[in-house]
Amino acid sequence: MKDLVKNSVLKFKQEIYDAQDYIWANAETGYREVKTSKYMADIFEKLGYKLNYADNIPGFYTVIDTGREGPEILILAELDSVINFSHPDCNKETGAIHCCGHSAQCAAMVGIAGALTNPEILEKLSGRIRLCLVPAEELIEIEYRNELIKKGIIKYLGGKAEFLSRGYFDGVDLAFMVHTSSNKHFCANTGGVGCLAKNVTYKGVSAHAGGSPWNGVNALYSATQGLSAINAIRETFKEQDIIRVHPIITKGGGAVNAIPDEVVIESYVRGSSFDAIKDANRKVNRALVGSALSLGANVDIKDTPGYAPYINDELLLGAYEQAIKEQGYEFVNLGVISSGSTDMGDLRCIMPAIHPYAPGAVGISHGENYYIENKDLACVGSAIVQIQLLCNLLKDGASLAKEIIKNSTVQFKSKEDYLAYLDTFNSSGDRIEYLEDKAIVKL
Ligand SMILES: [Zn+2]
Numbered sequence: 195m196k197d198l199v200k201n202s203v204l205k206f207k208q209e210i211y212d213a214q215d216y217i218w219a220n221a222e223t224g225y226r227e228v229k230t231s232k233y234m235a236d237i238f239e240k241l242g243y244k245l246n247y248a249d250n251i252p253g254f255y256t257v258i259d260t261g262r263e264g265p266e267i268l269i270l271a272e273l274d275s276v277i278n279f280s281h282p283d284c285n286k287e288t289g290a291i292h293c294c295g296h297s298a299q300c301a302a303m304v305g306i307a308g309a310l311t312n313p314e315i316l317e318k319l320s321g322r323i324r325l326c327l328v329p330a331e332e333l334i335e336i337e338y339r340n341e342l343i344k345k346g347i348i349k350y351l352g353g354k355a356e357f358l359s360r361g362y363f364d365g366v367d368l369a370f371m372v373h374t375s376s377n378k379h380f381c382a383n384t385g386g387v388g389c390l391a392k393n394v395t396y397k398g399v400s401a402h403a404g405g406s407p408w409n410g411v412n413a414l415y416s417a418t419q420g421l422s423a424i425n426a427i428r429e430t431f432k433e434q435d436i437i438r439v440h441p442i443i444t445k446g447g448g449a450v451n452a453i454p455d456e457v458v459i460e461s462y463v464r465g466s467s468f469d470a471i472k473d474a475n476r477k478v479n480r481a482l483v484g485s486a487l488s489l490g491a492n493v494d495i496k497d498t499p500g501y502a503p504y505i506n507d508e509l510l511l512g513a514y515e516q517a518i519k520e521q522g523y524e525f526v527n528l529g530v531i532s533s534g535s536t537d538m539g540d541l542r543c544i545m546p547a548i549h550p551y552a553p554g555a556v557g558i559s560h561g562e563n564y565y566i567e568n569k570d571l572a573c574v575g576s577a578i579v580q581i582q583l584l585c586n587l588l589k590d591g592a593s594l595a596k597e598i599i600k601n602s603t604v605q606f607k608s609k610e611d612y613l614a615y616l617d618t619f620n621s622s623g624d625r626i627e628y629l630e631d632k633a634i635v636k637l
């Protein structure tokens with residue numbers, strides 16, 4: 195099987211290289227990956243796949259049925275880029291650049307889709323395989339995505355929860371994807387933290403900053419007090435909860451001679467469990483509201499669910515390690531919970547899933563020095579390992595996949611249960627109601 199897997203991928207080596215080059219040079223951020231999605235869809239169609247398109251947003255999937263009874267396995271590749279205007283290769287207008295390596299995921303997917311056209315592979319497998327190109331993993335441009343939510347185009351900030359809610363993963367029993375990393379070897383964390391996205395608008399009263407500042411209520415000072423208050427509560431965050439709060443000011447005032455009446459902050463609250471995120475977020479909101487109250491300002495806090503915390507399925511990760519070794523590569527288990535977040539966590543809430551890494555990148559993830567240095571590892575090698583894993587899961591009547599599915603524990607019984615829980619993270623509106631001799635606050 196080892197050589198069959200390898201050779202089936204290597205047949206598409208040039209197409210894999212070309213995909214990495216094209217997508218790297220044409221980076222697009224989440225829910226804007228129109229060119230990238232079309233490039234990938236054209237390749238899939240040329241290979242003979244029938245595609246289900248996401249209609250009003252980028253992305254698509256296809257289902258390959260072996261014709262034999264068995265579970266359905268979902269393999270994903272992410273279409274979107276990050277933004278980094280300092281990266282030499284970034285799009286000069288948008289700053290879009292694949293310095294998280296998602297271009298290499300797509301390139302590997304070309305190899306996966308190509309290899310699975312080989313009947314010699316498929317005839318050994320049972321069950322079904324769903325290949326999906328998913329948009330919007332990077333949780334950025336929150337204002338833009340909130341606009342899409344307002345217009346009813348999407349319901350969730352992240353592409354995987356969005357696809358899940360649309361039913362594009364209905365019928366799937368197990369999922370994996372492989373992300374690029376700067377580690378020298380194939381590797382995996384134990385899991386990663388989840389997050390919640392915050393859009394905070396401080397509302398004051400504008401006045402002439404020189405002539406009559408006493409008539410104003412300074413939204414900027416309220417906001418900076420709020421940021422200080424968040425810093426003051428950091429010591430109350432427990433180590434095991436891996437709380438990260440990292441706000442930025444996206445609007446700090448209008449004119450220098452006017453008291454700022456509107457200041458906007460974006461932030462995440464990250465944590466290693468839903469309870470930890472909820473607890474920390476309550477403290478953060480208390481800090482933000484308290485600072486507004488102290489100056490007589492108001493604050494509109496819009497909280498939107500981000501990504502779920504996750505722990506890689508242990509048995510599936512073991513199968514990943516075995517596939518790597520079978521193909522002659524090395525594997526390192528990093529054994530830590532990463533303080534980064536991914537929406538693979540959303541899928542892990544309802545099915546066995548893993549989010550491990552392939553080598554081949556260099557530099558700091560999201561940084562200006564990040565490149566795909568070794569396509570043979572990041573793109574071709576990743577595809578070989580993923581096909582090997584898939585074959586191991588679905589060969590012999592899909593016995594390994596069935597065993598993993600039987601033994602895996604999940605946090606939620608169904609997608610409906612999970613999405614209903616996710617929706618409890620939504621809240622918005624002014625948090626202070628001023629009455630004559632008191633104020634009512636809402637956290
Ligand atoms: Zn990233």
Ligand SMILES: [Zn+2]
Nearest residue numbers: 294295296373
């Ligand atoms: Zn990424």
